[in-house]
Amino acid sequence: MTFRHGYKSFFRKPENVILVCLITILIYLILVPLFSIVNDTFRVHSSELMRIKGTAAGDFTTYHWKSIFAGKYSKNIFYQPLFNTLWISITTCFIAICMGGGFAWLVTRTDIRYKKLISSLFILPYIMPSWTLAMAWLNFFKNERVGAPGLFTAFTGIQIADWFAYGFFPITIVLGLHYAPFAYILIGGILRNMDANLEEAAQILKTGRWRIIRKITIPIVLPAMLSTVLLVFSSAMSAFAVPAFLGTPVRFQVLTTQLFRTLNGTSPGYGYLIALVMIVIGAIILLTNQMLIGKRKSFATVTGKSSNISLVNLKKFRTILSIVVLIWLLLITIVPLITFAIQSFQISSGSFKAENFTTLFWLGEGRPDVLSGEPGILRNKYIYIGLWNSVRLSVLISLLAGTAGLLVGYSVVKKRGSLWANTLDRLSFFPYLLPSMAFGAIYLSMFAVRRGFIPSLYGSFAILVLIGSVKYLPFASRAGINAIFQLGKEIEEAAVIFGVSWWKRMVKIIIPIQRASVLSGFLLPFISSMRELSLFILLVTPSTKVLTTMLFQYNEKGWDQYANAIILFIVLVVVLLNAIVNKVTGASIDKGIGD
Amino acid sequence: MPEIKIKNVTKKFGKFVAVENLNITIADKWFVTLLGPSGCGKTTTLRMISGLESPTEGEIYIDDILVFSSEKGVDLPPAKRDVGFLFQNYALWPHMTVDQNISFGLENLKWSKSDITNRVHELTELLKIDEFLDRYPAELSGGQQQRVAIARTLAPRPKVFFMDEPLSNLDAKLRMEMRTELKRLHRETNSTFVYVTHDQLEAMTLSSRICLMKEGRVQQYAAPLEVYNVPSNKFSAEFVGNPTMNFVEVECQQAGSGNIQLAADDLLFTFTPVSHPPSLKTGQKLVLGLRPECIRLSEEGTVQGSIYSALPSGMETTVIVKIKTTLFTSVVFGGQDFPVDGEIGIQLDHDNYILFDKGSGENIAAGSLTVSIREAGT
Numbered sequence: 001m002t003f004r005h006g007y008k009s010f011f012r013k014p015e016n017v018i019l020v021c022l023i024t025i026l027i028y029l030i031l032v033p034l035f036s037i038v039n040d041t042f043r044v045h046s047s048e049l050m051r052i053k054g055t056a057a058g059d060f061t062t063y064h065w066k067s068i069f070a071g072k073y074s075k076n077i078f079y080q081p082l083f084n085t086l087w088i089s090i091t092t093c094f095i096a097i098c099m100g101g102g103f104a105w106l107v108t109r110t111d112i113r114y115k116k117l118i119s120s121l122f123i124l125p126y127i128m129p130s131w132t133l134a135m136a137w138l139n140f141f142k143n144e145r146v147g148a149p150g151l152f153t154a155f156t157g158i159q160i161a162d163w164f165a166y167g168f169f170p171i172t173i174v175l176g177l178h179y180a181p182f183a184y185i186l187i188g189g190i191l192r193n194m195d196a197n198l199e200e201a202a203q204i205l206k207t208g209r210w211r212i213i214r215k216i217t218i219p220i221v222l223p224a225m226l227s228t229v230l231l232v233f234s235s236a237m238s239a240f241a242v243p244a245f246l247g248t249p250v251r252f253q254v255l256t257t258q259l260f261r262t263l264n265g266t267s268p269g270y271g272y273l274i275a276l277v278m279i280v281i282g283a284i285i286l287l288t289n290q291m292l293i294g295k296r297k298s299f300a301t302v303t304g305k306s307s308n309i310s311l312v313n314l315k316k317f318r319t320i321l322s323i324v325v326l327i328w329l330l331l332i333t334i335v336p337l338i339t340f341a342i343q344s345f346q347i348s349s350g351s352f353k354a355e356n357f358t359t360l361f362w363l364g365e366g367r368p369d370v371l372s373g374e375p376g377i378l379r380n381k382y383i384y385i386g387l388w389n390s391v392r393l394s395v396l397i398s399l400l401a402g403t404a405g406l407l408v409g410y411s412v413v414k415k416r417g418s419l420w421a422n423t424l425d426r427l428s429f430f431p432y433l434l435p436s437m438a439f440g441a442i443y444l445s446m447f448a449v450r451r452g453f454i455p456s457l458y459g460s461f462a463i464l465v466l467i468g469s470v471k472y473l474p475f476a477s478r479a480g481i482n483a484i485f486q487l488g489k490e491i492e493e494a495a496v497i498f499g500v501s502w503w504k505r506m507v508k509i510i511i512p513i514q515r516a517s518v519l520s521g522f523l524l525p526f527i528s529s530m531r532e533l534s535l536f537i538l539l540v541t542p543s544t545k546v547l548t549t550m551l552f553q554y555n556e557k558g559w560d561q562y563a564n565a566i567i568l569f570i571v572l573v574v575v576l577l578n579a580i581v582n583k584v585t586g587a588s589i590d591k592g593i594g595d
Numbered sequence: 596m597p598e599i600k601i602k603n604v605t606k607k608f609g610k611f612v613a614v615e616n617l618n619i620t621i622a623d624k625w626f627v628t629l630l631g632p633s634g635c636g637k638t639t640t641l642r643m644i645s646g647l648e649s650p651t652e653g654e655i656y657i658d659d660i661l662v663f664s665s666e667k668g669v670d671l672p673p674a675k676r677d678v679g680f681l682f683q684n685y686a687l688w689p690h691m692t693v694d695q696n697i698s699f700g701l702e703n704l705k706w707s708k709s710d711i712t713n714r715v716h717e718l719t720e721l722l723k724i725d726e727f728l729d730r731y732p733a734e735l736s737g738g739q740q741q742r743v744a745i746a747r748t749l750a751p752r753p754k755v756f757f758m759d760e761p762l763s764n765l766d767a768k769l770r771m772e773m774r775t776e777l778k779r780l781h782r783e784t785n786s787t788f789v790y791v792t793h794d795q796l797e798a799m800t801l802s803s804r805i806c807l808m809k810e811g812r813v814q815q816y817a818a819p820l821e822v823y824n825v826p827s828n829k830f831s832a833e834f835v836g837n838p839t840m841n842f843v844e845v846e847c848q849q850a851g852s853g854n855i856q857l858a859a860d861d862l863l864f865t866f867t868p869v870s871h872p873p874s875l876k877t878g879q880k881l882v883l884g885l886r887p888e889c890i891r892l893s894e895e896g897t898v899q900g901s902i903y904s905a906l907p908s909g910m911e912t913t914v915i916v917k918i919k920t921t922l923f924t925s926v927v928f929g930g931q932d933f934p935v936d937g938e939i940g941i942q943l944d945h946d947n948y949i950l951f952d953k954g955s956g957e958n959i960a961a962g963s964l965t966v967s968i969r970e971a972g973t
Contacts, residue, residue, distance in 0.1 A: 195686060197684060200647050200673075200680070200686070201688075203647070204645065204679065204748075205700030205703055205747075206703045206704060206751070207703050211703070216688060219688075219690040220689065220690060
């Protein structure tokens with residue numbers, strides 16, 4: 001009786017129902033696939049029958065493990081790409097933290113001019129797809145290795161060396177610039193919330209400016225900085241498009257490009273194993289981060305409100321520095337977009353003669369002598385199918401992930417501290433640490449065949465929606481937890497006392513009050529999936545192509561003009577949408593991340 | 596010896612004037628309290644003297660050294676002003692132990708290791724926190740954090756010691772205790788204290804001078820008891836004292852050289868100034884101020900009323916008496932209770948009732964009072 005009674009009263013509370021449902025679903029969508037992929041690393045796949053002699057497809061084998069870790073070609077297949085990946089991630093972290101942290105300090109702590117403009121320009125590279133800058137780099141600096149030279153050579157006549165145009169150097173620069181806004185948002189948030197009195201107290205005690213930064217500011221910001229390092233590291237590790245664009249011409253391989261090659265080629269077993277390695281690295285990072293965040297609590301500033309911050313006076317450097325910063329930001333945000341526009345109007349790149357300019361790639365019906373007679377993108381029905389797929393996919397993902405995120409937020413905050421809540425909290429954050437492409441590989445392995453009541457999903461649109469929703473749940477659930485947490489429980493309890501139903505409480509009280517945070521929980525998945533490539537690339541089929549995967553294919557074929565036109569298109573859609581939502585609701589992409 | 600002179604200091608934040616034309620002198624070894632409601636400019640004033648904020652106009656001298664002048668373009672950074680500053684939220688560095696927090700300032704001054712250790716021990720013993728040297732701020736209670744912050748501020752022996760609402764985050768009991776110790780500290784350190792608070796009781800009990808501010812302007816700058824007994828205006832009178840002074844709006848009926856007749860809604864007063872008679876016009880709107888302790892309850896009072904409410908605290912009882920439609924607050928010492936709605940009269944036998952001008956709020960005169968019921972039609 002008592003058990004039944006307890007059971008009944010447990011499920012009478014909506015937060016408990018949500019907890020149990022979401023945990024069950026997420027276990028199925030996140031943890032079960034992990035086992036499936038481990039299993040796949042020990043199986044013989046049909047395309048591998050030629051090499052693994054005397055076996056049938058589905059047999060148990062240790063072939064993949066042996067040849068990846070201790071085979072003749074291990075160095076080329078695995079160790080060199082692993083080393084490249086780690087080295088790229090570390091350097092990217094360094095660049096992102098220095099730039100993002102530096103800018104955050106300038107904007108929050110000094111009297112630099114144009115703060116608002118700097119802030120919104122600086123966020124742009126993060127809102128744009130990461131390969132925007134990679135493409136721009138190619139537009140500028142590509143050399144004869146891939147056909148026509150880039151703008152730089154066209155203007156100056158100077159030949160660009162391979163190391164500068166392709167491989168490690170541009171990859172780290174581009175990824176560093178892409179993730180710098182992330183560091184900017186995280187570190188800037190801490191700097192802004194950090195009690196200015198802590199620095200003033202040191203100032204009064206005759207501490208020099210450098211010593212204040214070294215002994216007070218940095219140690220206090222350090223936990224947030226470490227967190228940023230880990231998140232940037234794992235993001236850089238799972239980047240695919242940038243190394244694919246910039247590394248391929250010189251055969252510079254990283255784990256993700258290797259994963260793509262093997263899974264798309266004849267050695268899926270290798271691919272699954274590489275994905276597993278990436279997941280393990282991701283999990284180690286998650287654990288490290290959790291430990292650091294746990295410690296951070298003791299760092300929480302003790303009491304009281306923060307007073308108005310007195311800003312560092314840059315004196316005579318103020319104007320010069322402001323202008324230099326602004327020019328730099330224009331170089332990495334607006335100028336790339338201009339190059340896309342220019343390239344998309346040129347028949348052959350690098351030539352600026354009038355007859356070389358054409359609207360063919362936008363409006364043309366297609367000329368058989370240029371790029372296989374593909375029509376211009378504004379008349380191309382495949383582009384419209386891709387666009388429709390992208391928008392449809394992003395809307396569905398945003399609705400699913402956003403709603404789930406809000407529910408996660410509600411139930412986790414309501415049951416804060418309980419085992420169930422902690423489980424859901426971690427589970428919903430876990431997809432963040434799964435490298436996108438490895439996650440795609442997991443779903444490929446898991447849903448290629450019928451599983452229980454779920455039919456084989458490979459090639460369907462549903463699998464894209466599913467994977468996108470799970471992958472972006474972390475953004476949405478962070479925003480949801482934030483929204484409910486800030487609200488405090490009294491506001492809802494006041495309605496409970498009046499006997500208002502749960503549904504009404506959510507729709508009439510909680511969501512309207514926290515509209516901005518809630519909306520950013522929907523906005524983030526939308527924008528992320530609009531520009532996503534590596535998550536979908538293993539799972540799309542000709543009928544489910546989205547804009548980004550089309551772009552990748554055009555780029556692979558060397559149809560730069562189409563690629564440039566599409567990227568311009570995507571960037572404009574994403575940036576415009578972000579601006580509109582920001583204007584209308586006050587929600588913005590930086591809100592969800594900068595919690 | 597450090598004397599702080601503030602001359603014609605104005606501070607604007609954009610269009611908002613936080614402090615307007617401030618002129619005060621703080622003598623050596625004084626304990627000056629900047630008192631006022633929130634937003635009155637007291638914290639801004641303190642931050643300007645310490646150098647954390649730059650005034651828009653004016654001059655500031657500490658110890659006869661010009662530390663700020665808008666005209667001469669002088670603006671010494673806080674480090675060069677030889678001051679100590681205790682923040683409202685203590686601003687202890689969360690990543691340093693108590694020991695490191697206190698020694699930090701001394702290391703900046705390049706003190707030797709042994710000197711630092713001695714000074715830290717001296718202070719931690721004085722403030723009774725010597726057992727917490729290796730703890731982090733988050734591991735201390737509010738009161739202990741407060742002491743660490745005081746020790747950190749005092750360590751380099753600043754000439755002047757600024758405090759910004761240091762007790763506002765403590766509970767009532769601890770606040771009482773710290774008040775006692777701050778006063779001892781002032782005596783023992785022999786330095787000048789400038790203290791910001793919105794708590795009139797703290798200002799009254801601690802300071803040698805109160806600087807009462809409102810909307811960026813000084814209302815009164817005087818010793819606490821003077822502020823209490825001779826408030827310069829109605830704001831001063833109302834802000835200082837608990838329970839608050841009673842105010843009765845009256846109209847001057849007859850202004851003579853001797854007694855002045857004042858009429859309230861249903862009460863009549865005769866006011867006899869103790870000093871020179873003020874010049875009043877008949878029909879002038881005035882406010883009469885009566886301190887609660889100057890209203891005596893008695894069975895055979897000149898006017899009779901009923902007890903509206905009684906709040907006994909043990910040591911004293913605050914009694915609110917209703918006479919006709921006017922409420923008077925009175926304080927009776929000793930543990931007495933009064934039945935609500937019981938009959939009681941009041942007697943006004945002091946000579947420090949104060950007459951304010953209603954329009955300007957200025958203190959016009961102090962004097963003695965008699966009260967009677969105003970009959971209908973008079």
